[in-house]
Amino acid sequence: DIQMTQSPSTLSASVGDRVTITCRASESINAWLAWYQQKPGKAPKLLIYKASTLENEVPSRFSGSGSGTEFTLTISSLQPDDFATYFCQQYFSYVTFGQGTKVESK
Amino acid sequence: QVQLVQSGAEVKKPGASVKVSCKASGYIFTSYGFTWVRQAPGQGLEWMGYISTENGRTSYADRFQGRVTMTADTSTTTGNMELRSLRSDDTAVYYCARARYSGSYLDFWGQGTLVTVSS
Numbered sequence: 553d554i555q556m557t558q559s560p561s562t563l564s565a566s567v568g569d570r571v572t573i574t575c576r577a578s579e580s581i582n583a584w585l586a587w588y589q590q591k592p593g594k595a596p597k598l599l600i601y602k603a604s605t606l607e608n609e610v611p612s613r614f615s616g617s618g619s620g621t622e623f624t625l626t627i628s629s630l631q632p633d634d635f636a637t638y639f640c641q642q643y644f645s646y647v648t649f650g651q652g653t654k655v656e657s658k
Numbered sequence: 659q660v661q662l663v664q665s666g667a668e669v670k671k672p673g674a675s676v677k678v679s680c681k682a683s684g685y686i687f688t689s690y691g692f693t694w695v696r697q698a699p700g701q702g703l704e705w706m707g708y709i710s711t712e713n714g715r716t717s718y719a720d721r722f723q724g725r726v727t728m729t730a731d732t733s734t735t736t737g738n739m740e741l742r743s744l745r746s747d748d749t750a751v752y753y754c755a756r757a758r759y760s761g762s763y764l765d766f767w768g769q770g771t772l773v774t775v776s777s
Contacts, residue, residue, distance in 0.1 A: 595767035595768065596767060646719075647760075647762075649695075649704070
């Protein structure tokens, strides 16, 4: 099974900050990676797929990059609505999720 | 608009079975399968498996093999997930999500169904 490791587990940031979350795969997954945002009590929401393609209606402050085994999700200027938990997901071979990164207010 | 509406919360005793349904609307049902994902309290997301609505083929995660059955009914545009021999560590929110393939991103999700296993 492909393992996905996210870092950090928790990130403290302020509105306006640039935020970067990293996801590493245990083997190459090409660009078959998605990012999700989840708020408490809600289902995850797709932000990015194929490593860097922004889902419809997702704000352009979100961006994704990477290929192979290392990927990043960047929020260029953190907004109040962005405090949430973020998960990466590989879909090169079935599906595996990272353990999540909680973005909290500093 | 695409909607996935799941059945309501369940409370089950250890050893029992639970069936969660997922009613789809707003798209061509057989163009997408269902992936089922669960999330234990305060934990991450765990892939349980996938069912193709086109041909009924399934792929299950190894740890659920033999204990889970996923089905899809084209007449009612509903997906179902049954988990048997429930244990306390099966307590979780169970989500259905739309997916093209067993290995696919998940673009629409149901609202989640809380299953509590307690004696």
